[in-house]
Amino acid sequence: MKRFQNLILLALVIALAAVPLVMIKKPAPGSDDKEVEIFAGADEQAKNAISTIAPSYKPWFKPLMKPPSGEVETCLFALQAALGAGFLGYWYGCSATRARMRREQEEGA
Amino acid sequence: MHIMEGFLPVKHCIGWGVASAPFVAWGLATVNKRIRENPEQRMLLGVATAYTFVLSALKMPSVTGSCSHPTGTGLGAVLFGPAAMAPIGAVVLLFQALLLAHGGLTTLGANIFSMAIVGPFVAYFVYRLAKAVRLPFGVCIFLAAALGDLMTYVTTSVQLALAFPDPAGGFTASFLKFAGIFAVTQLPLAISEGFLTVIVFNALARFNPQELKDLNVATVQEMKA
Numbered sequence: 001m002k003r004f005q006n007l008i009l010l011a012l013v014i015a016l017a018a019v020p021l022v023m024i025k026k027p028a029p030g031s032d033d034k035e036v037e038i039f040a041g042a043d044e045q046a047k048n049a050i051s052t053i054a055p056s057y058k059p060w061f062k063p064l065m066k067p068p069s070g071e072v073e074t075c076l077f078a079l080q081a082a083l084g085a086g087f088l089g090y091w092y093g094c095s096a097t098r099a100r101m102r103r104e105q106e107e108g109a
Numbered sequence: 110m111h112i113m114e115g116f117l118p119v120k121h122c123i124g125w126g127v128a129s130a131p132f133v134a135w136g137l138a139t140v141n142k143r144i145r146e147n148p149e150q151r152m153l154l155g156v157a158t159a160y161t162f163v164l165s166a167l168k169m170p171s172v173t174g175s176c177s178h179p180t181g182t183g184l185g186a187v188l189f190g191p192a193a194m195a196p197i198g199a200v201v202l203l204f205q206a207l208l209l210a211h212g213g214l215t216t217l218g219a220n221i222f223s224m225a226i227v228g229p230f231v232a233y234f235v236y237r238l239a240k241a242v243r244l245p246f247g248v249c250i251f252l253a254a255a256l257g258d259l260m261t262y263v264t265t266s267v268q269l270a271l272a273f274p275d276p277a278g279g280f281t282a283s284f285l286k287f288a289g290i291f292a293v294t295q296l297p298l299a300i301s302e303g304f305l306t307v308i309v310f311n312a313l314a315r316f317n318p319q320e321l322k323d324l325n326v327a328t329v330q331e332m333k334a
Contacts, residue, residue, distance in 0.1 A: 059115030084162030
């Protein structure tokens with residue numbers, strides 16, 4: 001069990017993300033023929049909820065810089081993830097090698 | 110959990126900023142002290158930071174038909190104590206506010222409070238509590254990371270409900286509305302974050318048992334259980 005724990009956990013994480021993708025179907029366009037958007041960001045939905053609760057509220061500050069397109073935004077998100085994943089890989093590689101060298105040294109001694 | 114730029118009234122922005130600042134300063138002090146005394150722990154601090162970078166960039170689909178992202182702050186909180194994640198989370202949020210127009214400078218204080226303060230504190234104390242009642246190591250880590258993640262989003266809902274109480278139902282109605290958007294979406298993602306954090310801790314237990322012991326996270330016997 002312990003041996004396969006990581007694999008099982010990883011499979012569960014993938015399943016948790018995949019199941020909604022399969023289960024939730026795009027509803028048919030409403031009477032105004034507008035495409036219904038699914039899997040939009042929760043942040044965006046909260047923004048819309050604010051506009052329904054307080055229709056008179058006007059945001060008083062604009063972002064200094066907005067990614068000029070969705071593509072650029074994706075690029076920056078990928079960069080953020082890559083920085084993190086790169087370091088995690090570096091740590092894992094260092095640690096695995098260190099553990100192996102220690103083992104070899106003990107066997108050699 | 111990102112409250113968008115300009116979407117909190119000025120008073121709230123200042124209030125949450127004032128509330129967050131001491132935690133960030135406290136966190137910086139603890140991190141500096143720790144690194145000065147134990148330079149070998151730098152690597153693990155990097156791991157905690159990197160983990161938050163990765164997880165908060167992953168927007169995952171959820172059962173509610175919307176997308177949200179985990180926070181990744183539970184790992185560092187369990188390793189380095191609750192305050193250490195405040196400055197690290199602040200860096201991530203600043204990156205996203207400046208370059209991605211996600212969150213914002215005016216809402217930075219509020220977003221730091223939910224993601225980099227409440228989340229890590231919940232994670233840290235859940236871990237200590239779960240360990241005190243002798244739950245298995247993996248279960249302690251799972252609960253800490255998952256609940257820390259979830260409470261971050263509950264905090265965001267509280268913050269928005271305080272700023273925008275429903276004209277009819279007041280704070281409660283508004284909170285339920287925002288929690289329906291954030292917390293419910295977050296449930297499966299919080300579980301995912303819990304699982305992923307257990308995977309990382311399995312690796313830490315294998316490769317860095319000495320550091321985990323020095324950091325007072327767990328002993329070798331506890332990790333094997």
